Amino acid sequence: MLEVKDLHVTVEDKAILNGLNLTINAGEVHAIMGPNGAGKSTLSAVIAGKDGYEVTQGTILFEGQDIFEMEIEERARAGLLLGFQYPIEIPGVKNIYLLKAALNAQRAARGEGEIPAPEFMKLVREKSAEMKMDPSFLQRAVNEGFSGGEKKRNEILQMLVLQPKLAMLDEIDSGLDIDAMKVVASGVNSLRSADRAILLVTHYQRLLNHIEPDRVHVLVDGRIVKSGDKELALELEARGYDWVLEESAA
Amino acid sequence: MSAPERFLERLTLRRTDDPSWVAARRQAGAARFEAMGFPTRRDEAWKYTDVRRIAEGDFALATDAGFDAARFEAQRLDIDAYRLVLVDGVFSEALSELEGLPDGVQVEPLSRALSANHEAVGGALGRLAGVDFSPFTALNTAFADEGVVVRLAPGAVVDKPIYVLLLSRANGQAVMSHPRVLIEAGARSEATVIEHYSGEAEAANFTNVVTEVLLDRGAIVDHYKLQEAALTDLHVASIHVDQSRDSRFNSYNLNLGGALVRTDLVTDLNGEGAEAAYNGLFFVQGRQHVDNHTLVNHNSPRTFSNENYKGVLDDRSHGVFNGKVFVKKDAQQIEAYQNNANLLLSDRAEIDTKPELVIYADDVKCSHGATTGQLDEDAVYALRSRGIDEPMARALLTLAFVGEVMDKVRLNVIAERVERAVAGRLPERFNLADLVETAEAVQEA
Ligand SMILES: Nc1ncnc2c1ncn2[C@@H]1O[C@H](COP(=O)(O)OP(=O)(O)OP(=O)(O)O)[C@@H](O)[C@H]1O
Ligand SMILES: [Mg+2]
Numbered sequence: 101m102l103e104v105k106d107l108h109v110t111v112e113d114k115a116i117l118n119g120l121n122l123t124i125n126a127g128e129v130h131a132i133m134g135p136n137g138a139g140k141s142t143l144s145a146v147i148a149g150k151d152g153y154e155v156t157q158g159t160i161l162f163e164g165q166d167i168f169e170m171e172i173e174e175r176a177r178a179g180l181l182l183g184f185q186y187p188i189e190i191p192g193v194k195n196i197y198l199l200k201a202a203l204n205a206q207r208a209a210r211g212e213g214e215i216p217a218p219e220f221m222k223l224v225r226e227k228s229a230e231m232k233m234d235p236s237f238l239q240r241a242v243n244e245g246f247s248g249g250e251k252k253r254n255e256i257l258q259m260l261v262l263q264p265k266l267a268m269l270d271e272i273d274s275g276l277d278i279d280a281m282k283v284v285a286s287g288v289n290s291l292r293s294a295d296r297a298i299l300l301v302t303h304y305q306r307l308l309n310h311i312e313p314d315r316v317h318v319l320v321d322g323r324i325v326k327s328g329d330k331e332l333a334l335e336l337e338a339r340g341y342d343w344v345l346e347e348s349a350a
Numbered sequence: 351m352s353a354p355e356r357f358l359e360r361l362t363l364r365r366t367d368d369p370s371w372v373a374a375r376r377q378a379g380a381a382r383f384e385a386m387g388f389p390t391r392r393d394e395a396w397k398y399t400d401v402r403r404i405a406e407g408d409f410a411l412a413t414d415a416g417f418d419a420a421r422f423e424a425q426r427l428d429i430d431a432y433r434l435v436l437v438d439g440v441f442s443e444a445l446s447e448l449e450g451l452p453d454g455v456q457v458e459p460l461s462r463a464l465s466a467n468h469e470a471v472g473g474a475l476g477r478l479a480g481v482d483f484s485p486f487t488a489l490n491t492a493f494a495d496e497g498v499v500v501r502l503a504p505g506a507v508v509d510k511p512i513y514v515l516l517l518s519r520a521n522g523q524a525v526m527s528h529p530r531v532l533i534e535a536g537a538r539s540e541a542t543v544i545e546h547y548s549g550e551a552e553a554a555n556f557t558n559v560v561t562e563v564l565l566d567r568g569a570i571v572d573h574y575k576l577q578e579a580a581l582t583d584l585h586v587a588s589i590h591v592d593q594s595r596d597s598r599f600n601s602y603n604l605n606l607g608g609a610l611v612r613t614d615l616v617t618d619l620n621g622e623g624a625e626a627a628y629n630g631l632f633f634v635q636g637r638q639h640v641d642n643h644t645l646v647n648h649n650s651p652r653t654f655s656n657e658n659y660k661g662v663l664d665d666r667s668h669g670v671f672n673g674k675v676f677v678k679k680d681a682q683q684i685e686a687y688q689n690n691a692n693l694l695l696s697d698r699a700e701i702d703t704k705p706e707l708v709i710y711a712d713d714v715k716c717s718h719g720a721t722t723g724q725l726d727e728d729a730v731y732a733l734r735s736r737g738i739d740e741p742m743a744r745a746l747l748t749l750a751f752v753g754e755v756m757d758k759v760r761l762n763v764i765a766e767r768v769e770r771a772v773a774g775r776l777p778e779r780f781n782l783a784d785l786v787e788t789a790e791a792v793q794e795a
Contacts, residue, residue, distance in 0.1 A: 150735075151731070171734075173735075173737050176734070176735055181736070190729045191750060192751060192753045193733070193747060193750045198736060198738070201736075201742055202737045209737070242732075
């Protein structure tokens with residue numbers, strides 16, 4: 101589904117990703133871990149299409165298509181969505197407007213008509229109930245005055261409505277209390293299916309207890325230096341990153 | 351011949367069966383206009399607005415009120431209302447619909463009100479808008495022979511909006527009109543009055559309107575000025591409001607059209623408990639020039655005003671906001687809030703904004719401010735990252751910017767029309783009405 105090959109990225113002439121390789125197949129859940137500043141958010145942002153990064157080398161294929169040829173909104177419509185580490189507030193734009201405009205944009209890209217209002221209402225109510233969000237949140241401006249945890253749940257709500265093929269979630273667990281973690285995790289788990297994939301960026305094993313990954317990668321200095329199965333996350337939790345660094349230096 | 355003389359020459363073409371007091375007032379208006387001449391940018395109140403396009407124009411007076419029926423249907427607000435239509439300043443019986451007015455409610459063309467009982471109108475007409483207010487008010491006083499008279503008996507509550515539609519035609523020869531609107535709201539009466547300026551796409555006429563609104567004790571008037579005229583039309587308006595005790599005046603000044611539009615809005619809060627709300631929105635593009643001058647006079651203690659003007663400026667348009675709140679000496683326990691926020695969609699658009707408080711009392715709660723900015727590019731990105739294309743992302747954010755004012759607009763037909771215009775760059779498939787419905791459905795459930 102996603103194939104990142106030899107990716108080099110700089111920001112303001114500073115090298116951040118240095119030859120990164122990553123392959124994610126349909127049906128899989130991948131977790132990326134690694135020290136602060138390693139480039140994890142940069143990787144997901146470059147895949148999603150955020151401005152400000154210069155790709156100096158390498159390719160990214162999504163379902164065989166070169167994503168550097170696609171605008172950010174085209175990537176989203178094709179099923180590539182990023183849940184932000186720090187979701188921003190959009191004053192005045194109601195949640196429901198965003199959801200509807202986004203869903204209809206996706207449908208239009210598939211050559212489908214607009215979703216009928218009753219069907220849409222049913223969908224968003226169902227999904228907000230799943231995220232344990234009061235329907236009044238739909239009427240509120242996107243993230244405006246939301247608590248940290250509510251913002252994260254709102255990101256997942258968008259995912260549930262838009263059903264991405266590849267959902268990338270950047271530190272979706274940060275700032276969540278224990279109950280919210282369960283709600284968010286079950287939301288993410290409901291996105292799992294044989295034809296979808298999920299990429300989680302996290303610092304903590306805790307999230308991976310709820311969302312079991314197929315593959316775990318360690319990203320250090322802009323490169324994936326070690327990959328393994330879910331046991332690797334446990335080992336990192338117990339031993340930290342130093343041994344990985346030493347191993348990769350050797 | 352000077353510009354004022356050229357304009358006044360047309361006066362001789364008018365019919366002359368005026369009652370004597372009207373004739374005298376006309377003469378006073380003409381004399382005052384001739385003495386003042388057109389304002390120039392050296393006049394403080396016209397510093398940012400150049401009226402040479404008007405002064406140098408050649409405008410005849412329309413003599414008929416014919417208007418294409420299909421076009422009329424397309425342009426009028428689809429609203430259940432008592433409707434009075436003027437075409438280039440001439441009353442159109444055919445397009446108006448005034449049947450079934452409730453008891454105690456009079457809505458008539460000015461010409462008819464004058465010929466039926468001119469003395470009944472004489473006391474109020476011109477009481478608020480004197481010939482000294484501006485050269486344009488004087489000019490209007492000299493010419494005005496048509497317009498609208500709305501009179502509400504004490505306690506009369508009008509069940510439907512009173513809808514005044516002023517249409518401008520694309521004439522071979524440009525014309526001028528000087529409509530006069532008089533609204534007299536008796537004690538505790540309630541009404542919604544809409545002044546809607548619209549017309550043919552290429553119209554390049556000059557409309558010079560004066561509106562006077564008198565609110566007796568406890569009266570409530572919602573006044574809409576919806577300006578949707580052609581981007582070639584010239585328009586000067588002044589709205590004068592006098593409020594007695596416990597009355598409430600809600601102004602909605604929504605400006606989308608016109609090449610050059612100047613609106614003066616002046617309210618005198620003369621009785622305790624009187625309250626005025628000024629809601630304004632101007633959306634300008636191309637080379638449009640829109641100037642709003644507002645003034646609230648807190649002449650009495652315990653009076654309240656709240657003003658919120660939003661401007662959205664695109665292309666090479668130019669907006670002017672000058673808002674003044676005046677609190678008279680010893681008028682205590684005043685609340686006065688004023689805000690003007692502007693959104694520049696283009697580098698070449700320009701806004702001159704000046705909020706002003708002049709206070710001669712100490713027990714006063716006041717705030718005022720003006721901000722000008724661009725769309726938040728991070729928000730544009732956030733929306734695009736969900737698959738929403740850029741034009742729609744910008745439209746959604748622009749709608750969000752004007753939302754605060756539009757939420758106050760109680761007539762949905764108007765709110766939707768304005769939102770559609772402001773979000774005009776939306777792709778065809780974006781269905782705003784549908785979105786609004788959806789939002790309402792959520793609210794109800
Ligand atoms: N816009 C930018 N300008 C300058 N430096 C940047 C920019 N974006 C990222 N960087 C730098 O790139 C490096 C990688 O940042 P990134 O946010 O990808 O790290 P991360 O692995 O997500 O870290 P964390 O775990 O703290 O979230 C950091 O050193 C960061 O300071
Ligand atoms: Mg990060």
